[in-house]
Amino acid sequence: MNYQTILGKNDFIEYLRGKKASFLLAGSVSKTCEINGLSQAGIPGMMNLTPTLDAEFITTAQVRSLEDVPKTLKGVPTPALITRAVHELKPFADIEILNLGLTHVPQINYFDVHNFDIKPSDSIKTGANINAMEVFQKGVEFGQNFKTSNDYVILGESVPSGTTTANATALALGYDCKDSFSSSYKNSPNSLKAEVITQALETSKNSVDIFEKLGSVGDNMIIFNAGFILGSRANNLKLILAGGTQMACVLLTVNSILRSMGGELDSSNLALCTTKWINEDKNSDIKALLELLDFPINAYSANFDFSSSQNPLLKLYDEGEAKEGVGAGGALVYGLINGLNNETIVKKVESFLGA
Amino acid sequence: MNYQTILGKNDFIEYLRGKKASFLLAGSVSKTCEINGLSQAGIPGMMNLTPTLDAEFITTAQVRSLEDVPKTLKGVPTPALITRAVHELKPFADIEILNLGLTHVPQINYFDVHNFDIKPSDSIKTGANINAMEVFQKGVEFGQNFKTSNDYVILGESVPSGTTTANATALALGYDCKDSFSSSYKNSPNSLKAEVITQALETSKNSVDIFEKLGSVGDNMIIFNAGFILGSRANNLKLILAGGTQMACVLLTVNSILRSMGGELDSSNLALCTTKWINEDKNSDIKALLELLDFPINAYSANFDFSSSQNPLLKLYDEGEAKEGVGAGGALVYGLINGLNNETIVKKVESFLGA
Numbered sequence: 001m002n003y004q005t006i007l008g009k010n011d012f013i014e015y016l017r018g019k020k021a022s023f024l025l026a027g028s029v030s031k032t033c034e035i036n037g038l039s040q041a042g043i044p045g046m047m048n049l050t051p052t053l054d055a056e057f058i059t060t061a062q063v064r065s066l067e068d069v070p071k072t073l074k075g076v077p078t079p080a081l082i083t084r085a086v087h088e089l090k091p092f093a094d095i096e097i098l099n100l101g102l103t104h105v106p107q108i109n110y111f112d113v114h115n116f117d118i119k120p121s122d123s124i125k126t127g128a129n130i131n132a133m134e135v136f137q138k139g140v141e142f143g144q145n146f147k148t149s150n151d152y153v154i155l156g157e158s159v160p161s162g163t164t165t166a167n168a169t170a171l172a173l174g175y176d177c178k179d180s181f182s183s184s185y186k187n188s189p190n191s192l193k194a195e196v197i198t199q200a201l202e203t204s205k206n207s208v209d210i211f212e213k214l215g216s217v218g219d220n221m222i223i224f225n226a227g228f229i230l231g232s233r234a235n236n237l238k239l240i241l242a243g244g245t246q247m248a249c250v251l252l253t254v255n256s257i258l259r260s261m262g263g264e265l266d267s268s269n270l271a272l273c274t275t276k277w278i279n280e281d282k283n284s285d286i287k288a289l290l291e292l293l294d295f296p297i298n299a300y301s302a303n304f305d306f307s308s309s310q311n312p313l314l315k316l317y318d319e320g321e322a323k324e325g326v327g328a329g330g331a332l333v334y335g336l337i338n339g340l341n342n343e344t345i346v347k348k349v350e351s352f353l354g355a
Numbered sequence: 356m357n358y359q360t361i362l363g364k365n366d367f368i369e370y371l372r373g374k375k376a377s378f379l380l381a382g383s384v385s386k387t388c389e390i391n392g393l394s395q396a397g398i399p400g401m402m403n404l405t406p407t408l409d410a411e412f413i414t415t416a417q418v419r420s421l422e423d424v425p426k427t428l429k430g431v432p433t434p435a436l437i438t439r440a441v442h443e444l445k446p447f448a449d450i451e452i453l454n455l456g457l458t459h460v461p462q463i464n465y466f467d468v469h470n471f472d473i474k475p476s477d478s479i480k481t482g483a484n485i486n487a488m489e490v491f492q493k494g495v496e497f498g499q500n501f502k503t504s505n506d507y508v509i510l511g512e513s514v515p516s517g518t519t520t521a522n523a524t525a526l527a528l529g530y531d532c533k534d535s536f537s538s539s540y541k542n543s544p545n546s547l548k549a550e551v552i553t554q555a556l557e558t559s560k561n562s563v564d565i566f567e568k569l570g571s572v573g574d575n576m577i578i579f580n581a582g583f584i585l586g587s588r589a590n591n592l593k594l595i596l597a598g599g600t601q602m603a604c605v606l607l608t609v610n611s612i613l614r615s616m617g618g619e620l621d622s623s624n625l626a627l628c629t630t631k632w633i634n635e636d637k638n639s640d641i642k643a644l645l646e647l648l649d650f651p652i653n654a655y656s657a658n659f660d661f662s663s664s665q666n667p668l669l670k671l672y673d674e675g676e677a678k679e680g681v682g683a684g685g686a687l688v689y690g691l692i693n694g695l696n697n698e699t700i701v702k703k704v705e706s707f708l709g710a
Contacts, residue, residue, distance in 0.1 A: 059369055059370075060366055061369070087372065087373070088372075088692075089694050090694055091372045091373025091692070091693060093374060094373070094374075108366055109364070109366040109367070109623075110367055110370035111366070111369075111370055
């Protein structure tokens with residue numbers, strides 16, 4: 001089998017084999033990413049452009065708001081290349097972009113770029129300053145009204161410094177998960193990250209309710225998508241959360257909101273799909289995070305790596321750099337259950353990087 | 356990237372990646388093709404059968420109205436083989452035939468063969484004798500009423516001697532394009548072709564309006580499809596004109612009709628897709644033709660050739676024979692944006708020709 005079942009059974013993902021998928025990319029910017037050295041998901045000083053460039057690249061194979069694709073300091077190219085490779089080999093039926101507070105609107109035509117009038121959020125060190133209830137409601141409404149002519153939706157994210165805001169959010173919500181969160185670094189900058197998170201929690205400590213907490217330590221992607229998940233249950237939308245610990249945090253947020261409201265969730269049409277790099281990460285624990293949920297969740301990881309590649313930058317993925325993002329894990333599982341194999345995807349990714 | 360953007364940006368074709376296409380083949384016969392040596396798109400003396408056989412072959416992989424597929428004098432098989440190869444590897448959701456004046460109705464069942472009660476046209480040397488306004492109106496009406504459950508339409512053509520009628524049409528409409536038109540010959544029979552065109556223009560010189568001109572020097576495919584394009588703008592049909600200089604002439608005809616009527620066109624859901632052989636042809640200039648239009652147009656060419664083939668007849672394509680037709684360019688772009696690669700298509704085409 002070319003995927004692994006992390007939690008649940010494989011029936012859900014097998015049911016989706018051969019079916020048509022829409023790919024949604026949720027992009028947001030938090031000024032947390034301006035903290036020097038915290039995130040490596042982009043170019044220092046221009047980290048805020050990363051989600052915009054990712055959106056442009058997966059749709060058109062071009063970056064238009066800058067001259068090159070985002071990469072880490074070590075030169076590891078954005079996981080958008082993986083998502084795009086799958087799309088070229090086994091196209092999604094549709095790609096749509098959710099603008100959840102971008103500094104720059106992606107320069108693309110024809111593709112739906114949903115605008116929710118959401119602003120980039122502030123640094124969580126001093127408070128993200130998000131009207132969380134409003135952003136959440138926008139997500140709920142979008143979920144309730146979301147129609148697709150395809151069979152299911154793969155939801156990816158691009159949020160620089162997103163693992164930090166996710167980690168802070170889960171801690172602020174009271175989950176015991178200090179060591180379960182991932183980072184785009186191989187050697188996660190734990191002291192800096194821990195410091196930012198500690199300050200964020202300190203800043204938010206007087207928050208009186210869950211939305212006040214989310215608005216202080218969270219990011220728009222997490223808050224909106226918690227709403228999207230809940231709202232889309234009305235239509236039983238089959239939804240794959242394509243991501244690692246950030247998407248796990250979205251689920252933890254859903255969980256906390258349900259607890260606070262005394263609500264229940266039918267999670268049978270939900271799953272999380274991530275990369276092998278996340279599933280096997282020694283510095284984080286996606287399974288432990290998902291086991292904190294009160295509801296059962298299907299979770300899978302793609303058996304994909306760059307071991308067949310000669311490209312040293314791609315091989316850094318196998319050593320633990322970058323790991324996940326831009327829906328790469330979900331895109332890979334989608335590709336692998338639709339007839340693609342590891343080597344074909346590797347070759348396609350390599351083709352984007354030249355000889 | 357496995358296609359080239361000739362004009363415009365790649366957003367439109369990227370938006371269509373992964374989406375479902377209907378393939379329409381517009382076939383018509385002009386007695387111009389009976390001029391000995393003018394066209395090589397078929398068997399001398401039976402050139403009129405070519406569109407019928409092409410329609411049979413792309414739908415059923417059989418020719419029924421004759422014992423063999425149409426080929427040039429040198430034995431180059433019809434580009435219908437390319438279109439069929441793509442259809443076998445990554446099927447169109449639907450194929451429909453537009454009978455725009457065939458001498459023989461294709462012998463196929465189940466597939467829609469739209470009949471418009473249009474007769475084959477006469478030779479343009481002495482006047483094509485087409486009621487152009489009527490044919491145009493039939494196209495407009497068909498476009499206005501055309502419904503598809505698929506996401507877009509690829510429109511190909513099969514018209515023996517069609518590059519000659521297209522060239523004559525564009526000149527009669529006043530475009531400066533004498534050297535921009537292609538031919539199914541590698542060494543375009545310029546003196547004969549020029550002579551036919553000169554006579555056609557002489558015959559039509561007293562035409563008082565655009566439709567009278569079109570009815571004298573044009574062909575049914577050009578006139579009908581100009582109407583189809585205009586009519587289908589009412590529904591914003593996403594339409595790919597799959598062809599080379601003939602399809603460019605259809606657009607020039609649309610352009611002239613708009614000029615004469617003072618109308619405007621939203622061309623954002625239109626594109627032309629052709630082969631590399633047309634795009635790189637030294638004897639014609641598709642880009643120059645399209646730049647004569649008053650409206651912007653997206654145009655792409657497929658990065659496909661037969662260099663990986665051992666078949667000497669197919670390799671003649673790479674030397675400039677045949678080049679385009681039966682929607683081959685559009686079919687190739689469709690295949691390439693849906694995960695097919697050059698070599699797979701080459702092998703499939705070879706399989707039609709035996710070992």
